[in-house]
Amino acid sequence: MHGFETVENHTYLDRAVEAYTGYRFVVCVENTRASGYITEKIVSAFLAGTIPIYIGAPDVAAHFDPESFVNCNEYSLEECASEVRRIDLNETLYRAMRNHPPLHENRLSAAFSWHPDVPNEDNTWTVPSALENYLASKQTSKQTCDSDVFQHTELLSAPPDVSLLWRPRTESAMTLFLRAERVCPSATLPPVKSRFGATCLITQPRRLQGFLGCEVGNAAIKDSEHTTSYVKGREVTSLEVAPTFHGNKCIPAPRSVNSSNVWLLVPEGSSCDHSSSTPTIENSSSPNTRISGLIVVQSAATTTSSMQKDETGNLPWVSISKVDASWLHHELTRGTPLEIEITFKPKFHLAIDALLAAAEANTSAPEDRKTLTSRAACVQHALTIGPLFKRINLAAAGICRELGNHISADAFEARASRLVL
Amino acid sequence: MLAILYLVLSTRSLAYASNADSYLVRIGPGATYYQRFFEATLPLLFPGTSVEFVLENTASNACDQATNLTIRGWSKTPSACGGRTDVFVSSEPWDATSIESDLLITTVFAQALLPPRSASSILYLPFYSLSFSQRLQHSPQALLRPGHETPLSTRPGRFCAFLARNCIEDRLRLLRLLSAHEHVDALGSCGSDAPVRRFPVTPLRYFLSRGDN
Numbered sequence: 261m262h263g264f265e266t267v268e269n270h271t272y273l274d275r276a277v278e279a280y281t282g283y284r285f286v287v288c289v290e291n292t293r294a295s296g297y298i299t300e301k302i303v304s305a306f307l308a309g310t311i312p313i314y315i316g317a318p319d320v321a322a323h324f325d326p327e328s329f330v331n332c333n334e335y336s337l338e339e340c341a342s343e344v345r346r347i348d349l350n351e352t353l354y355r356a357m358r359n360h361p362p363l364h365e366n367r368l369s370a371a372f373s374w375h376p377d378v379p380n381e382d383n384t385w386t387v388p389s390a391l392e393n394y395l396a397s398k399q400t401s402k403q404t405c406d407s408d409v410f411q412h413t414e415l416l417s418a419p420p421d422v423s424l425l426w427r428p429r430t431e432s433a434m435t436l437f438l439r440a441e442r443v444c445p446s447a448t449l450p451p452v453k454s455r456f457g458a459t460c461l462i463t464q465p466r467r468l469q470g471f472l473g474c475e476v477g478n479a480a481i482k483d484s485e486h487t488t489s490y491v492k493g494r495e496v497t498s499l500e501v502a503p504t505f506h507g508n509k510c511i512p513a514p515r516s517v518n519s520s521n522v523w524l525l526v527p528e529g530s531s532c533d534h535s536s537s538t539p540t541i542e543n544s545s546s547p548n549t550r551i552s553g554l555i556v557v558q559s560a561a562t563t564t565s566s567m568q569k570d571e572t573g574n575l576p577w578v579s580i581s582k583v584d585a586s587w588l589h590h591e592l593t594r595g596t597p598l599e600i601e602i603t604f605k606p607k608f609h610l611a612i613d614a615l616l617a618a619a620e621a622n623t624s625a626p627e628d629r630k631t632l633t634s635r636a637a638c639v640q641h642a643l644t645i646g647p648l649f650k651r652i653n654l655a656a657a658g659i660c661r662e663l664g665n666h667i668s669a670d671a672f673e674a675r676a677s678r679l680v681l
Numbered sequence: 682m683l684a685i686l687y688l689v690l691s692t693r694s695l696a697y698a699s700n701a702d703s704y705l706v707r708i709g710p711g712a713t714y715y716q717r718f719f720e721a722t723l724p725l726l727f728p729g730t731s732v733e734f735v736l737e738n739t740a741s742n743a744c745d746q747a748t749n750l751t752i753r754g755w756s757k758t759p760s761a762c763g764g765r766t767d768v769f770v771s772s773e774p775w776d777a778t779s780i781e782s783d784l785l786i787t788t789v790f791a792q793a794l795l796p797p798r799s800a801s802s803i804l805y806l807p808f809y810s811l812s813f814s815q816r817l818q819h820s821p822q823a824l825l826r827p828g829h830e831t832p833l834s835t836r837p838g839r840f841c842a843f844l845a846r847n848c849i850e851d852r853l854r855l856l857r858l859l860s861a862h863e864h865v866d867a868l869g870s871c872g873s874d875a876p877v878r879r880f881p882v883t884p885l886r887y888f889l890s891r892g893d894n
Contacts, residue, residue: 276817285841289852294774296790300812307819341858363824379822429758
């Protein structure tokens with residue numbers, strides 16, 4: 261088992277099964293409807309002894325016995341709810357469905373041959389020799405190494421916790437922006453100026469560029485114009501970040517702080533009150549250096565406090581997650597020179613607009629398939645974060661259409677037709 | 682002749698699929714949550730071999746390749762490229778048609794999203810199967826018998842549960858429709874604004890930043 265939290269020898273999936281136990285039905289709606297894309301949801305419901313109400317992969321009945329769950333792919337949502345009600349009110353129907361094994365024996369070995377608990381005594385699954393021949397022929401014909409392989413290896417010294425790369429896609433619109441920048445180099449991002457100026461800690465350039473996501477503001481200002489600003493390349497500043505902050509005093513970094521633009525990393529749970537006066541750096545080589553802003557670790561207390569001060573015109577602040585702060589602190593204590601880019605978290609829809617604009621900007625030669633593919637990549641990235649936005653899906657449909665992928669285009673258009681925003 | 686196969690989960694066979702004993706597995710973009718399914722399962726797929734794992738945001742765009750790669754964990758540094766089997770894991774249902782690899786492991790079975798059969802061998806490995814890499818209390822055999830957690834003679838007292846983090850429209854609409862019949866219990870962070878009962882006790886992933894689901 262790798263990488264997951266367990267509580268009393270139960271993973272979150274085990275706990276999901278426990279949570280479902282005692283229910284007659286469980287709603288299982290996949291994020292995406294694609295053939296074969298059947299996730300853990302329906303299995304958790306089966307294991308709990310409930311009847312799954314399934315919407316998702318159109319071929320789900322080829323995997324699980326359709327007599328054992330309500331396959332709402334066949335119905336509208338209204339019809340689906342009616343069917344559930346019909347089954348629930350008919351004890352005979354309900355029992356028949358619930359008592360039906362979801363998986364047949366012959367599917368077990370096909371679908372779970374990798375699992376140590378699944379017997380594979382006859383070894384009948386032997387891979388056709390064709391695959392072996394195919395792989396062998398590809399390997400022997402390979403003349404050169406892919407350059408990107410060695411780029412991977414250069415990064416082996418990166419911090420061990422690279423989960424920052426995979427911040428949940430619904431959490432950070434910034435991630436979307438940064439992906440747009442990488443995938444679409446010509447991205448023109450909206451040069452909106454923030455009242456805060458430079459506000460959000462992002463990255464150390466050489467490594468993990470652009471992946472230290474951050475949250476700015478809280479619910480009180482989330483919808484204000486401030487959080488819609490995104491500054492790129494205009495107010496980016498090289499900063500030094502002092503490692504600790506106590507009261508209004510900053511303990512200097514292991515190396516001298518000589519920048520005129522210093523941000524403080526406020527430890528989690530700090531009781532410091534930075535409202536009374538602007539913090540100063542103590543024993544610094546530049547004693548008069550003013551603190552430009554605070555970097556606080558996400559928690560209700562610090563965020564609220566900082567936000568209030570910010571609203572009253574005090575120091576700008578950013579909050580970062582614990583894991584980001586941990587990494588940052590690690591780098592600071594190592595004395596790693598940090599080049600910090602300051603940007604501002606955009607509103608989600610602005611990020612998507614920017615991404616689409618970037619995709620559009622790549623359309624210098626619409627007939628060029630490579631350009632089209634590049635645009636498609638941009639939109640694909642948008643879809644990984646904003647699949648529920650109508651215009652993203654319409655854009656994807658248009659590009660798929662241009663690329664001649666009419667099946668995907670139809671799918672995107674169908675999805676767009678169900679969306680409002 | 683290039684023989685192209687669609688394998689439906691003859692996954693143990695991968696260890697024998699090639700004379701190569703070294704694999705470079707690139708795990709494509711996707712939610713952390715699902716990528717970790719693969720992290721946990723891949724060692725079982727390649728027993729007794731040397732496997733290097735790479736998390737990758739995309740493999741289809743050259744500019745991205747240059748800036749967007751990093752290593753997770755325990756990989757060995759490849760000393761040479763020859764003899765190694767390139768495996769790409771496409772963990773989400775998106776367009777993988779431009780992926781080039783010796784073997785593509787995919788969680789979808791949609792032709793439109795997969796590369797041409799002349800470009801790669803394809804192994805279909807659905808998440809419902811992979812999920813058993815993260816289940817300590819059940820093995821796949823449990824799916825051969827119905828309702829083992831609750832006696833079949835007992836009709837469960839509660840109507841319907843719903844556990845999700847990502848509030849996609851279909852989910853919420855269905856919640857509302859079902860709630861017209863009887864209370865639906867929202868066990869996760871999604872659904873709190875729907876006309877359902879809310880139980881703020883859930884598996885960790887639905888509240889922590891585990892992924893999007």
